[in-house]
Amino acid sequence: MKILSKIIMVILNLAALPGIFILGLLIFTANANAELTAKANHDHIKIDFFYHGSTVSVRGTSDPGTDLIIKITSADGHESLKQKGKVGGLLWMNTGTLNFEHVPNIYSIHSTKKIQDILNQEEALKYVIGYPALENHVEIEPVENDSERDTWFKEFIRFKESSNLYTTSEGKISTTLKDGRQSYYILTTWPYQAPPGDYLATVYSVKDGKVIETAESKVKVEQVGIVSLLAGMAKNKGALYGLISILVALSAGFGVGLIFRKGGGAH
Amino acid sequence: MNYMYLYLPVALTSINIMIPVGLGLLVGLLSGLFGVGGGFLLTPLLIMFGIPSTVAAATDSNQIVAASTSGTYAHWKVGNVDFKMGLYLLIGGFIGGLGGVQLIKVLKATGNADFVIKMTYVLMLGIVGTYMLVESLNSVKKNKTAEVRTEKETALTRFLKTLPLQTHFEKSGVTHSLLLPVIFGGFVGVLAAIMGVGGGFLMVPVMVYILRMPMHVVVGTSLFQILFNCIEVTFLQAYTNHSVDFILAVLLLVGSTVGAQVGAVFGRKLKGEQLKIILAVIVLAVTVKIVFDLTLTPSLLLTHGGGH
Known part of the structure; x- marks a missing residue:
């Protein structure tokens, strides 16, 4: 097996993915000695007028006998969310704001x-793999103690899962053995709620409880055409945009x- | 390609086009019938369908511009808009709105804003709905028995007549001090700014019960002043918060402009008292819904900021 060569392929699922085009592909391998390869079918998801989410498949090969974990995520960020609580033991209201630091907007683990077990x-x-690891990774302010922190982290996960972001x-x-190599494949749903931005699919090859190799593939989500034009105008030319609206x-x-007058409907 | 869904560039989400068109039709109908903007109904529904709360409220104002233009036009054609009264209400509403925004800042500084906003909302809706329902049911009964509808010379009306700047509002057939629509317009403006709604459901009862205008003129005049309020709000939201979603607004207004016309036509076939009863029931239903929302455990304990 050649050490440096990585086979990269792009699979176009256009029949299943209307309105979405693929421009190209960028694949990185984190480990120069890796046997692991990874490719995402879409590295460039275009949000046009008829965009209703997409699918992203990741496939590649790994050493036989390794387990695989695929993490699709965005860069760590900050989120401020209103927290609801009971006021006077009766009424549910916004009782404050919780700040979450180092949280990715998208977090998808397969x-x-x-x-x-692996x-x-x-x-x-x-490697921040799994919700318990993510909980350890994030900062939540203000919380009184660990149990409160745990409660609000779980609420955060429920909040994110409700819009399919986590x-x-x-x-x-799925894995198959072929020519002494293990091929893997997964098809994931890409939620339309995911905003434009750069995302990263990381594949971890795991053996004896340890990550032995990683491979990455970038996914870029971008607004195009009228969607991009309107979003840009709303942001940068607010007055003109307001007047036109x-x-x-x-x-x-x-x-x-x-x-209605011409049609006589009003009379 | 699935043409049932459109992507909303500011809300950053995809929506089945039948949802905003259908919702638009519904609130447009209410607009044309009762002279309310319908924000108290549409904004929470949009949030329910996944639109962020700030975008829902701002886009709703934009949509109301279209619905109230359509509705005002329909009512104007049959002479049911009192432009003079509308103008004074607008002046008051504008001043009140400025005051309300300042009041919100003070409330937010004390940390009690959410509680005050929610309580104001529930109390206002509850009081207005109950009063309208009881009053209009009573007058229906009276009309059936004796057709008595006397202008009661209460202490209040006597006092109102002593105010300066008395003027006749021809279209409405009433004589009031100019200060009256300005003051009550201002009062509604303050409350509307606190609650983050257009205030049509408050303005309608003010015109009916305090200004004593006929119900059909109330509807047209209310739409006229809502139109100008919402133009202002839409511009401010687009300019300062960048939260107006043009595509969503267009989908909503496709339904609401038509709904407003249908509502205006249908409203002419109903009596003023019938209109008041139906509006009162809708207002009370919304009150009950808000009370449920406040008391039942929400499905998610975290939400995006910005909305009420």
Whole structure:
């Protein structure tokens, strides 16, 4: 087996993925001695007018006898969320703001087997694999104690899972042995709620509780066409955007009024 | 390609186009019928369908511009808009809105904003809904028995007549001090700014019960002043918060402009008292819904900031 060569392929699932095009692919291998390869079918997801989410498949080869963990995530960021609590023992209200630091906006973990069974705890913490490791990784302010911290972290996960931004699966990576190599493949749903940005799919090859190799593939999500034009205008030319919105609304209201008069519907 | 879904560039989410068009039709109908913007109904529904709360509120204002233009036009055609009264209400509303925004800042500084906002909302909706329901049911009964509808010379009306700047509002057939619509417009403006809503459901009862305007003129005049309020709010939201979603607004207004026309036509077939009863029931239903939201454990204990 050649040490440095990595086979990279792009699979276009256009039949299943309407409206989405692929421009190219960037694959990185973290370990020069790696036997592991990874490729994502989409490295460039375009958000156009008819975008309703997508799918991202990751495939590649690894050493036989290794387990695999695939993590799709965005860079760590900051999120401020309103927390709801009971006021006067009766009414649910916003009682404060919780700040979450070092949290990715997207966190999607897939593994061949249960993570606790194939990866030891230190390794999980080191690579931030799995919710317990993520909990250890994030900072939550303000919380009084660890149990409160744990409660709000779990609420955070529920919040993220409710919009499909955080997902986990076990055993959904399919593996086959061919020519002494193990091929793997997984098809994941890419949520339309995921905002434009750069995302990273990292594949961990795991043996005896340890990560022995990693391979990465970038996924870029970008707005194009009218979507990009409108989003840019809303952000950068607020006054003009507001005036156009108002003018369109006024003329639509007036236009429909005229149509109804002409149609005689109003009389 | 699935043409049922469109991507919303500011809300950053995808939505089935039938949802905003259908919701637009519904609130447009309410607009044309009752002269309310329907924000108290539409904004929470949009949030329910995954639109971030700030975008939902801002886009709703943009949509109301279209619905109220359509509705004002329909009511104006049959002479049911009192532009003079609308203008004075607008002046008051504008001043009140400025005051309300300052009040919110003070409340936020004390940390009690959310509680005060929610309580104001529930109390206002509850009081207005109950009063309208009881009053209009009573007058329906009275009309059936004796057709008595006397202008009661209460202490309040006597006092109102002593105010300066008395003027006749021809369209509404009432004589009031100019100060009256300005003051009560201002009062609604303060409350609307606190609650983050247009305030149509407050303005309608003010016009009916305090300004004593006929219900059909109330609806048209309310839409007229809502139109100008929402133009202002849309611009400010787009300019300062960048939270107006143009695509979502267009989808909503496709439904709401048509709904407003249908509502205006349908409203003419109903009596003023019937309109008041239906509006009162809707307002009370929303009150009950908010009370449930406040008392039942929410499914998620964390939410995006910005909304109420």
